[in-house]
Amino acid sequence: MSLRHEITRHIVATYLPDTSAADLEPSLDLFDTGVVNSLQLLELIGWLRERYRLPVEDLDLSLQSFRSVAAIQDFIETNTPTGSGDAAGASGGKTH
Secondary structure (H helix, E strand, O other), X not given: OOHHHHHHHHHHXXXXXXXXXXXXXXXOOOOOOOOXXXXXXXXXXXXXXXXXXXXXXXXXXXXXXXXXXXXXXHHHHHHOOOOOOOOOOOOOOOOO
């Protein structure tokens, strides 16, 4: 599964349960459209931190980095060790 598709599926499942993943455009502004609010953004960042092992405490976080699926994908690709966003493994497994 591609990085963009995985992010899209998570956002749809978590914040838009009555929407198809195919209907969520990668450039849709998640904040202006009300898909994600400030509390949900914290939850989303937590999911990204866990799923992609992002050291969010050490990163310069900007609202722009989470404004759309495309922006989130760019953020992950820029900030994961491999640059591919699959730092947690292709299976999506967690490490302890």
